[in-house]
Amino acid sequence: MGGPLKLTWGSLGSLFATAVLVRTAVRDILPPEAHGLLRALLARAAAAFVQPCDAIIIHETDANGVPNELYDAAQLYLGARCLAMAPALHLHKTHGAPAAVASLPDSHATRDTFRGVRVLWTSQLDGNAGSFRGSFSGGPRGFVHNPIPFGGRQRCLRLEFRRRDRDVVRDAYIPFVLDEATALRAKMRERKLYTNNSGFCGGGGGGGMDDHQILWKAHAFSHPSTFDTLAIDPALRDAIRADLLRFVRRREHYARAGRAWKRGYLLHGPPGTGKTSLVAAIANLLEFDIYDLELTTVMSNFDLRRLLASTRPKSVIVVEDVDCSLGLFDRTRPSPFQDDEQSHGTMPQHALAFLPPAVEAAMQRETISLSGVLNFVDGLWSPCVGERLVVFTTNHMDRLDPALLRPGRMDRKIELGYCKAPALRVLAKNYLDEDAAVDRDHHEVYEELMDEAERLLEEVQVTPADVAEVFMGCDGDEGAHAALQKLVDELNSRRIVQGPV
Numbered sequence: 001m002g003g004p005l006k007l008t009w010g011s012l013g014s015l016f017a018t019a020v021l022v023r024t025a026v027r028d029i030l031p032p033e034a035h036g037l038l039r040a041l042l043a044r045a046a047a048a049f050v051q052p053c054d055a056i057i058i059h060e061t062d063a064n065g066v067p068n069e070l071y072d073a074a075q076l077y078l079g080a081r082c083l084a085m086a087p088a089l090h091l092h093k094t095h096g097a098p099a100a101v102a103s104l105p106d107s108h109a110t111r112d113t114f115r116g117v118r119v120l121w122t123s124q125l126d127g128n129a130g131s132f133r134g135s136f137s138g139g140p141r142g143f144v145h146n147p148i149p150f151g152g153r154q155r156c157l158r159l160e161f162r163r164r165d166r167d168v169v170r171d172a173y174i175p176f177v178l179d180e181a182t183a184l185r186a187k188m189r190e191r192k193l194y195t196n197n198s199g200f201c202g203g204g205g206g207g208g209m210d211d212h213q214i215l216w217k218a219h220a221f222s223h224p225s226t227f228d229t230l231a232i233d234p235a236l237r238d239a240i241r242a243d244l245l246r247f248v249r250r251r252e253h254y255a256r257a258g259r260a261w262k263r264g265y266l267l268h269g270p271p272g273t274g275k276t277s278l279v280a281a282i283a284n285l286l287e288f289d290i291y292d293l294e295l296t297t298v299m300s301n302f303d304l305r306r307l308l309a310s311t312r313p314k315s316v317i318v319v320e321d322v323d324c325s326l327g328l329f330d331r332t333r334p335s336p337f338q339d340d341e342q343s344h345g346t347m348p349q350h351a352l353a354f355l356p357p358a359v360e361a362a363m364q365r366e367t368i369s370l371s372g373v374l375n376f377v378d379g380l381w382s383p384c385v386g387e388r389l390v391v392f393t394t395n396h397m398d399r400l401d402p403a404l405l406r407p408g409r410m411d412r413k414i415e416l417g418y419c420k421a422p423a424l425r426v427l428a429k430n431y432l433d434e435d436a437a438v439d440r441d442h443h444e445v446y447e448e449l450m451d452e453a454e455r456l457l458e459e460v461q462v463t464p465a466d467v468a469e470v471f472m473g474c475d476g477d478e479g480a481h482a483a484l485q486k487l488v489d490e491l492n493s494r495r496i497v498q499g500p501v
Contacts, residue, residue, distance in 0.1 A: 054166055056159040056174075059126060070174070073181035074157050075103040078121055080184050082110045099188065106155065114173045117165040122158040186314070192289045193221040196307055198297035211310040221290060223280035229430050230281055231274055231423040231464035232416060240278075241285065243412065248286060248387065264377060264390045264409050268397040269416035272465030275393040276320070278416065282389065283316050291317045301372030308376055316389045322404075323394045370401060378409045419464045421454040427464060431471035432480040442481070449484035456491035460498060 060071045079102030083089045088108055093100040104110060104123040112119050161169050194216040227241050247263050254261040265282075267275040283290050291311050298304050311317060377390055392410065394400060404410065419427070428450070470490055474483040 052163045053160050054163050055161075056169070057126065058157045058159065060155040070178065071155075071157060073178050074121070074159075076101065076181045076184055077177045078110060078112075079103045081180070082112050082121070086110055101188070104157070114176065115168060117161065117168050117173065119165075119169065119173070120160040122160070124156060124158055125153045126156040186287055191221045191283070191287065192218045194218055194289065194291045194311075196291075196293055196297060198294070211306065212312070215307055215310050216291065221283065223284065225277040225280035226284055227281050229426065230277060231419065231426045231430075231468070232278070233420070233422050236414070240282075240412075240414065244282060244286060244389075247389075251387065260378075261387050262390060264411045265392070266397065266405065266410040266413045267391060267393045267416060268395070268413065270418065270463060271395055272463030273416035273418065274464050275416055278414075279316065279318055279391055279393070282391070286314070286316075286389075288389070289315045291315055293317060293319050295319060295322070295368065295373070298368050301368050301375070304368050304372050304376050311388070313387045316391055318391045318393070320393045321395065322392045323396045323399045370403070374403055374409065377404070418457075418461045419467050420457055423464050424450070424454060424457060424467060427467050427471065428480070428484070431468060432483050445481055446484065449481060449488060452488050453484060453491060456488065456495065460491050460494045462491065462494065 058071050058074060059068055061067055079089070083102050083104065086104075086108070088105050090103045090105045091100045092103065104121060106123050106125060109120060109122040112121065159169070197215055197217055227237055230237055243263075251261055267278060269275065279290070282288070289312065293307065295304075298307065308317075392404075397405070397413070405413070467487060470487045471483050474486060
């Protein structure tokens, strides 16, 4: 008991005799058709027992304490795909995250299968990590602390597999884990609305994380607008959605064509027609962040390029009311100040009185130029970010310079007009309790009011925002009929003021 097992000729003889006895008993007891199955199972067990295995060790950090992206990706992948039935798991929730994230606890294992290849993941503490605790680097963070616990041992994942499957694991399985983790992060992350800071000025360079934190201020993005709630023509809505989904699927196509993976949209139409809501719906559909760029706070073309370089992929870069933010007017049209001073590239002081206040302020200081904006949209710097949309909005497209509107800069021009019958139906669905009129009499009254409102919308110019304001002004207790009646009265009064369209 407790000592090492010693094999002698006598014990080997006994073992052989036992094996013969078991073989004879199996042959006598089991039917002949089961013999082949038993031999195959024993052969597989023996092969698995003697099959050489390889292992890949994935540490949580490197020797300098820099987090290992593969370790984080593997933990995220395992938590989402392989731990549903695990006897133990680790849960972690960061502030603002929508849900807790599962990972493999220390000294636990789980299995996975990929293309018929079975692998074993084990979370453990590696004793060969050394005793490094920190180092001084010349980077912006200075001293870097390496969070290796337990006397120099750090957490790691051990990935084991059969040697014959080595190429599949290294060349296909690990990239698959990284891609799956990227997709999971995109679904789990809290999306952001960024606005450019007006306090920075020049200096520095590069587009790293530090630039991003300096140049952009982040806010949580939680706008409720979706393509189902947009008060626009259904055919236009469906065409925009199809165009966006086609764009995000065509990374390889853009690369083959030698073009930056971006798309430019110009949203134009009267105020209140849903341009901002469409931007929010686009971001919600694609699960992109939004960068709200205020051009009047950008001091130079250099700063504009720096802002662009610091944005991140999977984003919508928005410039709202571009016709009011800078002097990007059509150079081919005559203006009241095409005289001596403008011929020298400046605008005379008396002409500033004709401009909006934001443009006047921008003109009185060093500012970005039209060429700077064009390069921002479609210049050498435009491919440096990755997958993104550039969206300009304007109330007056005819005032913009044609160079800004050509294909490749603004690939699609979308006009959002006044409210018509399809948009009214969407607004009624969004704002009114249509289910309240379920019986026949009430439903007929509701449809009569709806038909009257749709007829009036062909004669009166009102925006979806105007209709929404009427509906919002009705108490819920009044019901859908009262809201529609109020809208009909409002449209009739406007028809008298506006006259026939």
